Amino acid sequence: MNRRESGEACRVDIRIHILDENDHAPKFTESGSYVVTVKEDAPVGALIGKVHADDEDLGVNRKVRYTLLTVVGSSGESMIDxxxxxxxxxGVISLLRPLDRELVSQYNLSIQATDDGIPPMSSLAHMRIILMDVNDNPPVFAFxxxxASISELAPVSSEVTRVLATSKDIGxxxxITYDIVGGNxxxxxxxxxxxxxxFVSAPLDxxxxxxxxxxxxxxxGGTPPLASQALVNITLIDMNDNSPVFNVDSYSVEIPEDAPIGASVMQDAYHHQPCILL
Ligand SMILES: [Ca+2]
Ligand SMILES: [Ca+2]
Ligand SMILES: [Ca+2]
Ligand SMILES: [Ca+2]
Known part of the structure; x- marks a missing residue:
């Protein structure tokens, strides 16, 4: 006679508690290598980036906390706090101080994710922050x-001098574009x-x-563009380009008949040269 036939039944509930062991470290997305770009004029408080790590354990063993370990700037590889x-x-990273691409153009961050297990497990990620240029530096002239000086006879298109302005921005x-805005x-x-x-663009005199x-x-070439000005003083060099001109059409002087050869007769008013009796 089996139990079913006897009408007896036996039911046992077995509840098995599996205690999770902290055997998984948090695992960053993006293979733990993040790259973000941010404009150099991002305001303080702006969200720069976000990291995330998953943990395959349960409960506290999968609870992850993030820590910023180091920040290294591209200029001189200095540590920045x-x-x-x-x-x-x-896992959100935000801006605490203003940026300036002209000082530091890139940052490398080391970030750690640690779970709450005992003992805790952790893993590392890196984030590269690349700063995008903003037009915040006007052109600056070398002087x-x-x-400069140039002969009044210099032909059209002769070079007079050259100016130079640079901006600390990029691209x-x-x-820089130059133009003449005054004195011409x-x-x-x-x-x-x-x-x-x-250069000379019309005959000089x-x-x-x-x-x-x-x-x-x-x-x-920024939007909006930034500009600055410099002054260029150009002095013409006088050349002998005018033939002598007499003040009047004819002169008449009286000369004594016994005047010796070589005597001064009168002064040429234009060249201040004495006229000599020959
Ligand atoms: Ca874990
Ligand atoms: Ca700047
Ligand atoms: Ca800039
Ligand atoms: Ca500029």
């Missing part, structure tokens, strides 16, 4: 004031927009204008 902040729970934000009323001079070479002061503008 208070540039970025890390939220230990969310604020230039001076189009440092791409006669259009006697031109400037090459890219090389900064100032010392007897008309002896000196020019040109205002040169340098503008970068």
């Amino acid at each position: 208070d540039q970025f902040g890390m939220d230990g729970t969310s 604020n004031y230039y001076s 189009i934000n440092a791409d 009323g006669y259009n006697h001079f031109g400037i090459h927009p890219k090389t900064g070479v100032i 010392y007897e008309r204008v002896k000196e020019y002061v040109l205002a040169i503008r340098a503008r970068d």
Whole structure:
């Protein structure tokens, strides 16, 4: 006779508690290698990036906390303490101090994820923060004031001098264009927009204008562009390009008949040369 036939039944509930062991370290996404780009004018408090690590354990053994271990700047590989902040729970990295790409163009962060197990397990990730340039540096001329001189007979397109301005930004934000914005009323001079070479663009004449002061503008290609100005003083060199001119059409002087050869008869008013009796 079996139990079923006898009407007897036996039921046993077995509950098995499997205690989790902390045998998995938190595992970062992106293979633990993050790259983010941020504009150099990002405001303090801005969200820069976020890391995340999963842990295959249960309960506290999978609870992950994040720590920012080191921040190294690209300039001189210096350690920087208070540039970025890390939220230990969310893995969000935020900006604590203003950035400046012209000082530090890149940062390398080491980040640790640690679980709450006993003993805890942890793993490392790296984040590269690349700063994008903003047009925050106007062109700066090598000199604020230039001076040059040129012969009044210099032919059109002769080079007079050359100016140079640079911007600490990069790319189009440092791409300089020159133009003349003052002192060129006669259009006697031109400037090459890219090389900064100032050249003669119309015949010069010392007897008309002896000196020019040109205002040169340098503008970068940013949006909006930034600009600055320098002055260029150009002095003409007088050349012997005018034939002598007499003050009057004819002169008459009375000369004694016994005047010796070589005697001075009169003064040429233009050249201040004495006229000599020959
Ligand atoms: Ca774990
Ligand atoms: Ca800057
Ligand atoms: Ca910049
Ligand atoms: Ca610039």
